[in-house]
Amino acid sequence: MINTSEILETLRMIDSEKLDVRTITMGISLLDCATDDPAELSRRVYDKITKKAQHLVAVGEQIEREFGVPIVNKRISVTPIALITGAVPDPLPIARALDRAAQETGVNFIGGYSALVQKGMTRADRALIASLPEALSTTGRLCGSVNVASTRAGIDMDAVRLCGEAIVKAAQRSADQDALACAKLVVFANAVEDNPFMAGAFHGPGEGDAAINVGVSGPGVVKRALEQVKGAPFDVVAETIKKTAFRVTRVGQLVAQEASRRLDVPFGIVDLSLAPTPQVGDSVAHILEEMGLEVCGTHGSTAALALLNDAVKKGGVMASSHVGGLSGAFIPLSEDIGMIHAAECGALTLEKLEAMTCVCSVGLDMIAVPGDTPAETLSAIIADEAAIGMINNKTTAVRIIPVPGKGVGDSVEFGGLLGRAPIIPVKQFSSKAFIERGGRIPAPLSSLRN
Amino acid sequence: MDKQKKAVVTVLGFDRKGIIAQVSRVLYESDVNILDISQTIVSGLFNMVMLVDITSPSCGFEELAHELDSLGERLGVQIRIQRHEIFEAMYQV
Numbered sequence: 001m002i003n004t005s006e007i008l009e010t011l012r013m014i015d016s017e018k019l020d021v022r023t024i025t026m027g028i029s030l031l032d033c034a035t036d037d038p039a040e041l042s043r044r045v046y047d048k049i050t051k052k053a054q055h056l057v058a059v060g061e062q063i064e065r066e067f068g069v070p071i072v073n074k075r076i077s078v079t080p081i082a083l084i085t086g087a088v089p090d091p092l093p094i095a096r097a098l099d100r101a102a103q104e105t106g107v108n109f110i111g112g113y114s115a116l117v118q119k120g121m122t123r124a125d126r127a128l129i130a131s132l133p134e135a136l137s138t139t140g141r142l143c144g145s146v147n148v149a150s151t152r153a154g155i156d157m158d159a160v161r162l163c164g165e166a167i168v169k170a171a172q173r174s175a176d177q178d179a180l181a182c183a184k185l186v187v188f189a190n191a192v193e194d195n196p197f198m199a200g201a202f203h204g205p206g207e208g209d210a211a212i213n214v215g216v217s218g219p220g221v222v223k224r225a226l227e228q229v230k231g232a233p234f235d236v237v238a239e240t241i242k243k244t245a246f247r248v249t250r251v252g253q254l255v256a257q258e259a260s261r262r263l264d265v266p267f268g269i270v271d272l273s274l275a276p277t278p279q280v281g282d283s284v285a286h287i288l289e290e291m292g293l294e295v296c297g298t299h300g301s302t303a304a305l306a307l308l309n310d311a312v313k314k315g316g317v318m319a320s321s322h323v324g325g326l327s328g329a330f331i332p333l334s335e336d337i338g339m340i341h342a343a344e345c346g347a348l349t350l351e352k353l354e355a356m357t358c359v360c361s362v363g364l365d366m367i368a369v370p371g372d373t374p375a376e377t378l379s380a381i382i383a384d385e386a387a388i389g390m391i392n393n394k395t396t397a398v399r400i401i402p403v404p405g406k407g408v409g410d411s412v413e414f415g416g417l418l419g420r421a422p423i424i425p426v427k428q429f430s431s432k433a434f435i436e437r438g439g440r441i442p443a444p445l446s447s448l449r450n
Numbered sequence: 451m452d453k454q455k456k457a458v459v460t461v462l463g464f465d466r467k468g469i470i471a472q473v474s475r476v477l478y479e480s481d482v483n484i485l486d487i488s489q490t491i492v493s494g495l496f497n498m499v500m501l502v503d504i505t506s507p508s509c510g511f512e513e514l515a516h517e518l519d520s521l522g523e524r525l526g527v528q529i530r531i532q533r534h535e536i537f538e539a540m541y542q543v
Contacts, residue, residue, distance in 0.1 A: 002537040004488045004499045066511055068532035250539040
């Protein structure tokens with residue numbers, strides 16, 4: 001029998017420490033929709049998604065009520081669209097079909113308007129990347145991603161250049177919404193096939209027909225646990241985080257199994273990422289500060305984040321039968337109240353964020369930069385991040401937003417989970433000639449593991 | 451026969467007469483059996499945890515949750531019902 005104090009502790013975690021399941025994401029394969037008839041392709045995509053995910057939102061809400069744990073998002077990820085548009089001239093109608101399917105099923109985001117181009121680009125990949133600005137600025141719920149690098153394949157610098165240009169165009173096309181389209185585009189290295197988190201979720205080609213992937217959360221719970229061990233050595237800090245992560249992950253595992261059973265879709269993975277929200281009491285930065293840093297971003301932040309990230313995995317891995325996705329702490333700037341404050345007071349800079357991405361998931365996430373940042377500079381930022389991922393055999397990503405008409409000192413409000421971002425400076429020195437070279441950065445020695 | 455389905459009912463709020471009586475009545479009317487009760491009052495704050503059996507086919511979880519919600523509103527306390535598995539998952543290996 002569970003004792004009363006454990007029950008009350010759980011209620012406190014849910015009520016005041018924002019314990020929640022961040023997302024139930026249903027991955028759906030669209031490989032069987034491929035055809036060379038554009039209208040038929042759109043129809044098949046729409047029909048398959050709306051049929052498979054018909055009950056997703058209702059079941060999510062049902063589980064939420066029965067277990068008393070908030071499930072913040074219900075989402076869909078699909079096969080990277082460039083894999084099914086090889087025989088049609090234009091992927092844009094599929095973007096609209098996906099957006100309509102998301103509206104019909106009631107999910108808040110659908111991910112997978114994506115291309116995997118780490119080694120090279122097909123005609124369909126190029127068409128998809130070229131269509132990203134229009135696709136993301138004229139739809140509401142669609143998210144896109146491009147995988148430009150991997151440890152095995154190296155970095156596709158032609159794709160890196162195209163992504164920088166696509167980000168600038170997406171910003172211009174959604175200038176009236178402060179470049180919101182860019183918040184729905186992630187450029188990856190070593191992208192994972194079963195990530196449940198947006199904007200980078202897609203249902204990889206190695207996946208089955210459908211899967212339920214769940215992302216847990218709980219920065220507030222971890223912070224509260226650390227408040228109980230003030231001044232204790234790091235051994236104690238790590239143990240405390242592990243225990244907390246175990247509990248949080250068990251909730252995710254339970255929800256994932258229930259959702260899988262009720263929807264009759266196989267359980268995929270639980271993603272152990274610690275995902276913040278802009279709400280007070282739900283911040284990863286505040287965990288680092290609880291460890292003894294005056295402000296997140298000061299010296300010691302990388303070490304603190306490394307410990308946090310590792311302890312979350314160690315605690316979580318035993319709590320779930322299948323762990324996957326990104327599984328690491330997220331440090332999205334605009335979505336974390338502590339990160340926002342740290343950037344505003346100058347403690348957190350792009351360089352420090354880049355260093356922190358070496359030890360956590362995922363990368364430079366939700367970073368707002370001046371609107372006049374050249375495409376080549378954005379591409380070079382992507383190349384740096386991709387290099388970190390490639391060499392260290394980890395996922396890295398860039399979700400960067402050059403906000404038209406705004407500069408350093410301004411800030412931009414996206415609202416909801418996307419939060420608010422102060423514009424942070426980028427280097428004023430050019431990377432143009434570097435990006436214009438194109439070609440591929442060869443795979444590193446560490447790729448030769450056989 | 452189905453496996454026994456259990457839920458935890460928690461009541462938090464200022465103490466007043468009849469809280470247990472009225473919560474029990476709602477449970478009884480939904481054909482729910484009370485398995486265990488623990489209750490404390492700390493500085494006037496009423497705090498009750500009940501373990502209940504909701505296996506009966508005449509017990510609809512959603513209706514029961516709704517009934518308890520509106521009872522909570524009438525009594526000025528917070529009443530919650532959650533499936534037992536959530537606590538088991540978090541505290542048992």
